[in-house]
Amino acid sequence: MxxxxxxxxxxxxxxxxISGCVEEITRDEAIPDDAIKYTPEMDLFTPVVHSTxxxxxVPMPGLINTAGAEDACFITPDGNTFLFFxxxxxxxxxxxxxLDGVTGVWWCQRQGNSWTEPSxxxxxxxxxxxxxxxxxxxxxxxxxxxVGNYRDDGDMWTARYENGKWVDIKNAGELLNDVYxxxxxxxxxxxxTMYFHRIRAEGATDYDLFTTTLVGGTWTxxxxxxxxxxxxxxxSRPFLSSDGTELWFTRxxxxxxxxxxxxxxxxxxxxxxxxxxxxxxxxxGEPTLDDIGNLYFVHHFFDEQMxxxxxxxxxxxxx
Numbered sequence: 001m002x003x004x005x006x007x008x009x010x011x012x013x014x015x016x017x018i019s020g021c022v023e024e025i026t027r028d029e030a031i032p033d034d035a036i037k038y039t040p041e042m043d044l045f046t047p048v049v050h051s052t053x054x055x056x057x058v059p060m061p062g063l064i065n066t067a068g069a070e071d072a073c074f075i076t077p078d079g080n081t082f083l084f085f086x087x088x089x090x091x092x093x094x095x096x097x098x099l100d101g102v103t104g105v106w107w108c109q110r111q112g113n114s115w116t117e118p119s120x121x122x123x124x125x126x127x128x129x130x131x132x133x134x135x136x137x138x139x140x141x142x143x144x145x146x147v148g149n150y151r152d153d154g155d156m157w158t159a160r161y162e163n164g165k166w167v168d169i170k171n172a173g174e175l176l177n178d179v180y181x182x183x184x185x186x187x188x189x190x191x192x193t194m195y196f197h198r199i200r201a202e203g204a205t206d207y208d209l210f211t212t213t214l215v216g217g218t219w220t221x222x223x224x225x226x227x228x229x230x231x232x233x234x235x236s237r238p239f240l241s242s243d244g245t246e247l248w249f250t251r252x253x254x255x256x257x258x259x260x261x262x263x264x265x266x267x268x269x270x271x272x273x274x275x276x277x278x279x280x281x282x283x284x285g286e287p288t289l290d291d292i293g294n295l296y297f298v299h300h301f302f303d304e305q306m307x308x309x310x311x312x313x314x315x316x317x318x319x
Contacts, residue, residue, distance in 0.1 A: 027066055027118070030088035030102040035067040038301040038310045045258050045282040047299050047314055054295055054316035057280060061315075062115035064108065069311035071298050072132045072184070072286055077242045079290035082115060083107040083140075085131035090308050094129055094145065104130045105142055123159055123169055130157075132184045138162065141172070141185060150178035156185065180212065180222050184237050184286075188244055194219065195247070197236035206234040209249060228275045229265050237286045247273060250285040257281035262297050280316060293318035 040046060040059065047057040059065050064084065072085040087103040097103040108118040121140070123130050128146035135141075140159045148171055149155040156172040176182050185196035192214045200208035208230040210222040224230055229247065239248040245267045253261040255278055262284045263276040279295070280287075286298045295316040300308050 025101050027068060027086060027088065027102055027106075030100055031066060031068045032089050035089065036309070037067040038312070042301075044302055044304065047280055047282045047284045047297075048257070049280050049295075049316050050255070051277075051279055053293070053319060054279070055319055057284070057297075057299070057314040057316050059315075060115075060296065060313040061113070062108075063117050064115060065312040067310060070313050071311050073288050073296055073298060073313050074133050074135060075288050075290050075294075075296055076135060077189075077291040079292060079294065080110045081107065081135065082110075082296075083121075083133040083135055084118075084313060085133070086118075086120075090310065098127055098129050098145075104128075105133045105140075107133075107135075121166060123157070123166055129154075134186055136187055136189075136191065140166070141187075143184070150174055151181070156182055175219060176212075180219065182210075182212075182222075183207065186238050186240050188240055189242050195225075195238040195240055196222075197238065197249075198222070200224070200230070206232070207236040209235050209238050209247075225273065229273050239287050239289065241289065242291055246289075247276075248279075248287040248289065249276075250287070251276070253281045254278055255281060259283035259300070260285040262287045262295070284314070 049056055064070055068086060068088040069090045070084050070086055074083045084106055086106050087097050088100060102120065105121045106118040107121055108115045123142065124146060128144050130142050130144045132143035133140060138161045140161065142157055143154050144157045145154045155177040157170065158172055159166045159169040181198045182196040183198050185194050187194055194212050195209060197207040197209055200206060209225045211225060212219045212222045229235065233251050235249055235251050237250040247265045249263055250260045251263050260283060261278050262280040264279050265273040265276040267273055280297060283300045284297045288296050297314055299312055299314045301310040303309050
């Protein structure tokens with residue numbers, strides 16, 4: 001019954017959009033008048049880096065960060081394409097974000113030392129709520145809440161960028177979504193190994209990191225990466241370096257800082273993973289890196305009552 005109701009709501013919203021009742025607007029137009037653009041000087045939990053390999057975090061330059069929420073970021077290895085999720089008001093529930101005309105996946109390209117004005121990636125003629133982008137070899141993987149899903153809480157979908165258009169938009173399939181229940185994911189450079197998070201076991205509430213391998217056109221049964229990467233804590237949102245030797249992910253801080261932190265684990269010669277090291281803390285999460293080693297992550301701002309009020313993308317430049 002729940003899934004049927006959700007589908008009916010989406011169909012109704014899609015009809016409204018097609019009929020012109022839902023108007024596309026710019027990010028700035030969608031941000032509420034009472035929104036405050038938070039700056040590092042206003043931050044109650046300033047992010048910090050613990051390694052001399054990187055400079056201390058700063059807000060990402062250019063036109064990406066706004067008084068709305070920029071989240072779930074991804075940068076291509078060459079450092080020239082940047083994708084992220086945007087919603088204009090963190091106080092608005094997802095069912096209302098569906099109708100705001102701007103919430104979804106956005107992207108921009110490097111232009112000199114900055115970035116072009118981001119534009120929204122439209123991935124459905126009907127209404128959909130899209131996020132968590134991963135982009136490789138002109139294929140976009142993204143999480144979506146739309147008609148045609150196997151799960152009530154969103155499926156992974158794919159799309160191909162060809163001649164300036166997004167085509168071949170399709171569900172990633174029943175195996176990955178309904179059977180394996182994958183969450184946010186990252187592919188190895190050859191596209192044959194997927195790293196993703198999901199609930200560690202039936203009845204649990206926290207995530208672990210898993211892998212599955214593409215063999216003969218089919219993804220194999222997922223394997224928990226195991227200790228020391230997977231722990232009793234919530235381990236999620238993986239990123240794999242292009243050479244496959246570094247696994248980055250999000251976990252709560254072990255160093256006494258507030259909220260999530262960014263960790264790095266290095267692969268041993270035997271293929272096992274080393275003890276993860278906490279790299280960035282204070283509401284730092286969802287890491288992504290270019291091949292130079294610049295670290296980008298999402299930072300959430302909170303007020304004194306611990307209400308989340310905004311989200312920005314931060315960068316730590318490789319030294």
